[in-house]
Amino acid sequence: MQAQLIANDIACRRGDRLLFKGLTLACEAGDAVHVAGANGVGKSSLLRILAGLLRPFAGKVEASGAIGLVDERLALDPNQPLGKALGFWEQLDSADRPGRVHDLLQVEALLDVPVRFLSTGQKKRAALARLINSCCPIWLLDEPLNGLDTEAQGTVERLVAEHCASGGIAVVASHQQIFLPGARTVSIGDFV
Numbered sequence: 649m650q651a652q653l654i655a656n657d658i659a660c661r662r663g664d665r666l667l668f669k670g671l672t673l674a675c676e677a678g679d680a681v682h683v684a685g686a687n688g689v690g691k692s693s694l695l696r697i698l699a700g701l702l703r704p705f706a707g708k709v710e711a712s713g714a715i716g717l718v719d720e721r722l723a724l725d726p727n728q729p730l731g732k733a734l735g736f737w738e739q740l741d742s743a744d745r746p747g748r749v750h751d752l753l754q755v756e757a758l759l760d761v762p763v764r765f766l767s768t769g770q771k772k773r774a775a776l777a778r779l780i781n782s783c784c785p786i787w788l789l790d791e792p793l794n795g796l797d798t799e800a801q802g803t804v805e806r807l808v809a810e811h812c813a814s815g816g817i818a819v820v821a822s823h824q825q826i827f828l829p830g831a832r833t834v835s836i837g838d839f840v
């Protein structure tokens with residue numbers, strides 16, 4: 649089954665503020681989308697709606713394929729060494745090639761370090777390794793370049809491009825420039 653993610657006529661309300669309305673997004677296998685917009689416009693909220701973690705005020709989201717979200721919440725046990733914390737998810741997700749990107753994301757040398765001691769950039773690398781090991785076809789990445797050095801930023805751009813080239817979908821919220829070949833941009837400000 650090919651991956652698909654369709655958000656139809658979405659509106660998002662947080663507290664008593666309507667952040668955006670009438671947002672439609674249709675992603676097929678191989679698509680990359682850059683979600684752009686100023687601070688507070690609702691990029692993270694849109695990703696949480698797409699992930700099924702936040703109910704839209706209006707509209708509907710339909711997905712074919714498992715969804716993996718990387719945002720500022722790490723989803724790794726802070727008290728476990730990183731290797732064990734990643735292993736928990738690899739087992740749960742029945743990862744077919746666990747650890748395949750540990751080298752690339754330079755987490756190999758950190759596997760015995762408790763998650764809570766990791767630096768900001770190391771935590772981001774670990775979160776991306778968790779996502780990639782999970783083999784989810786639909787990636788939702790909220791500010792994936794935050795905290796990463798220039799080399800790691802390039803690695804992430806390459807991993808996203810490879811994911812889409814192999815039939816995955818990537819929806820990437822970022823206020824920074826991010827190089828995603830063939831990506832289209834959705835500016836949340838257009839739906840306010």
Ligand SMILES: Nc1ncnc2c1ncn2[C@@H]1O[C@H](COP(=O)(O)OP(=O)(O)OP(=O)(O)O)[C@@H](O)[C@H]1O
Binds near residue numbers: 662692
């Ligand atoms: N639980 C909540 N209750 C009320 N308002 C909220 C809640 N969560 C977020 N907001 C508000 O919704 C707005 C959009 O937040 P969101 O995090 O989606 O924006 P963003 O575009 O991702 O911002 P940034 O670029 O700063 O990360 C903000 O004004 C925020 O204060």
